[in-house]
Amino acid sequence: MRRVFLARQDSYTPAESAKVLGWTPSEVKRAIEAGIVAVTPEDSGVRIAWREIAVMLTERYPQAEIESALGPAMASVVPEAVRLTELRVRIPRYQVVMLAKLAGREGISVDELMSRHLLDLAGSEVDWLRRRIRGFEAAMRWPEE
Numbered sequence: 001m002r003r004v005f006l007a008r009q010d011s012y013t014p015a016e017s018a019k020v021l022g023w024t025p026s027e028v029k030r031a032i033e034a035g036i037v038a039v040t041p042e043d044s045g046v047r048i049a050w051r052e053i054a055v056m057l058t059e060r061y062p063q064a065e066i067e068s069a070l071g072p073a074m075a076s077v078v079p080e081a082v083r084l085t086e087l088r089v090r091i092p093r094y095q096v097v098m099l100a101k102l103a104g105r106e107g108i109s110v111d112e113l114m115s116r117h118l119l120d121l122a123g124s125e126v127d128w129l130r131r132r133i134r135g136f137e138a139a140m141r142w143p144e145e
Contacts, residue, residue, distance in 0.1 A: 001020070001057055001061065001066060001069045001070075002069055002070060002073075003020055004020050004050070004053055004054060004057060005054070005057075005066075005070055005073075005077045005078075005143075006070065006073055006077065008050055009050060010049070010050055011040065011047035011048060011049050011050060012047065012048050012050070012053055013045065013046075013047060013048075014028045014029065014032065014039075014045075014046065014048065015028075017037075017048045017053055020053060020057075021053065021056055021057065021060070032046070032048075037052055037056070038052055051143065051144050054143035054144075055143060055144055058143055062108070062109065062111070062112045063084055063112075063115070064084060064109075064111065066078075067083065067084060078142070079135075079138070079139060079142055081135050081136075081138075081139035082139050082142045099113060099114070119140070122136075122140055123140070126140065
């Protein structure tokens with residue numbers, strides 16, 4: 001993970017992609033054949049763009065894990081608007097229990113569950129929010145940009 005974000009390459013071979021994603025070469029081959037992973041044909045074979053690899057990593061690992069793996073270098077890689085911060089809210093107790101149960105069912109943290117749902121909310125309100133929050137749309141699209 002550190003290698004992808006800190007020693008960025010324009011593209012990766014399927015074998016390199018498998019290594020940085022923690023997949024087997026056959027998993028990468030199946031993902032390419034299924035159209036899950038976009039490739040660019042070149043004389044030496046196909047290549048997978050950095051943005052494809054980065055997006056797959058951000059979908060596979062919680063952001064807290066990515067930030068932890070990057071350590072202090074995170075500040076040079078993850079835009080400030082995308083970095084994790086703490087939010088304190090007051091909600092009814094049943095909603096706290098509900099969040100814990102839903103997160104547990106999906107095998108993720110409550111933080112990750114809330115982040116996913118807030119991303120959905122942001123997507124439904126993107127037109128309004130991008131006019132009011134500088135850099136909002138770019139932050140939503142990271143690491144694709």
